[in-house]
Amino acid sequence: MGEAHLSTEQSPSGEEARIPSADEHSRRARRAEGASGRGPSPAVGLIRGLRGRGEFRRLRAEGRRWSAGDLWCVFRPDEDGAVDASPRVAFAIGRSVGNAAARNLLRRRLREILRSLPLPVGDYLIGAHPAAATRSFEELRQLMTTLVDRCGTQSLRVRDGREAN
Secondary structure (H helix, E strand, C coil), X not given: CCHHHCCCCCCCCCCCCCCCCCCCCCCCCCCCCCCCCXXXXXXXXXXXXXXXXXXXXXXXXXXXXXXXXXXEEEEEECCCCCCCCCCEEEEECCHHHCCHHHHHHHHXXXXXXXXHCCCCCEEEEEEECHHHHHCCHHHHHHHHHHHHHHHHHHHHHHXXXXXXX
């Protein structure tokens, strides 16, 4: 008998499904039904994500590249100067950095460092070379601080009109 001759219908069940009574597991702690506590926490509003093909194209065309050690950044300052504007950040951490666990750990570390730094408003694409995965948290903080300082200097030049580009 080949696969072509097998029925795709399931045979009817002989008895109904058993539904446990409400007090069956009386010693087990009960919890409210609903979404689990897992997943990312909601954004605080300090740093937003950079998404969309058009936003990345604009960043590539108008942004300026900076590097510090094993980290690099493409930064495009926000010329609009909106009062409620916040920095927008994306990460480019390739497979050469390591496996998924190493890349995610590095991304989480960089995100945490960025939350603690005063970021100039604008768009950031932050990347890492493979050696960045072996750096300590403090070394990454120093490199990221250098990058942000360079971007901040660039932002001030653009706002004051001193930038020639």
